[in-house]
Amino acid sequence: MTLEKMTTDKKNDFLSLTVPAENKSLQIIRNFIVQSLEHSFNKNNVYELEVCLNEICENIVKYSYEENKNGNILIKIKIKSDIIRVIIIDTGKPFNILEYQPPDKDMLVKNEIKGKLGIRTVQTICDKILYKRLKEKNRTEIIKKVK
Amino acid sequence: MNLILEEKKNADGVVIVSVKGFIDTSTSSAFEDVIKKLYSESATKIILDLSNAEFISSAGWGVMIAYLKKMRNGGGDIKLASMNEKVERVFKLMEFDNLIDSFKTLDEALKSYKG
Numbered sequence: 001m002t003l004e005k006m007t008t009d010k011k012n013d014f015l016s017l018t019v020p021a022e023n024k025s026l027q028i029i030r031n032f033i034v035q036s037l038e039h040s041f042n043k044n045n046v047y048e049l050e051v052c053l054n055e056i057c058e059n060i061v062k063y064s065y066e067e068n069k070n071g072n073i074l075i076k077i078k079i080k081s082d083i084i085r086v087i088i089i090d091t092g093k094p095f096n097i098l099e100y101q102p103p104d105k106d107m108l109v110k111n112e113i114k115g116k117l118g119i120r121t122v123q124t125i126c127d128k129i130l131y132k133r134l135k136e137k138n139r140t141e142i143i144k145k146v147k
Numbered sequence: 148m149n150l151i152l153e154e155k156k157n158a159d160g161v162v163i164v165s166v167k168g169f170i171d172t173s174t175s176s177a178f179e180d181v182i183k184k185l186y187s188e189s190a191t192k193i194i195l196d197l198s199n200a201e202f203i204s205s206a207g208w209g210v211m212i213a214y215l216k217k218m219r220n221g222g223g224d225i226k227l228a229s230m231n232e233k234v235e236r237v238f239k240l241m242e243f244d245n246l247i248d249s250f251k252t253l254d255e256a257l258k259s260y261k262g
Contacts, residue, residue, distance in 0.1 A: 058204065
């Protein structure tokens, strides 16, 4: 089943998207954040958020749902002045991005490290990362001040 | 367009791989297959022409980093050319510019192999 639902909640002022938790959804997710922000904000900042959201969703597909494709990812974008908050909710296994220690840059080439760069990317680019496990759901939130 | 990779070898043995589209976790294995094949053929002098690369996630950067040492030990390298502004910005924010040589143009990247 393909599920792709985008809504705008004017009362609470956010945009949301629900997609199946699979790699095929990544492009839809990236398009969603770009289309939501590109007319109002600096293109480099929009790309940075696109990269971070993509990294978190790649991790959810791989680790939270373990690529079993039985779940969804809900994304909400909240804009308040120059602060963008992106909230990502999934119902997979607990996956706390804050618990992962990314590899040291200087060890990457030496040890031919291919993975674990995504979390390092999010930690480098975003101003704040929040995580909560609530009612069998992972709630990850990234916050970035933009131009 | 997801990912299209075109290879071209010049007279100096430098292989230019043109990357068109995006590299994320859904396309990184195709990207890695090309790099792995070149390495297995001892084609270690690589330039990735990124002028048409719209998006690169950590899955793509990871492949480049994982093969850097192999290519360098084989007498070559992986060099990047013509990144667009937004991709280059993340490349620099991540400090990958300390690990991988990058050039504004393809010509500059080609010249660097002659120097």
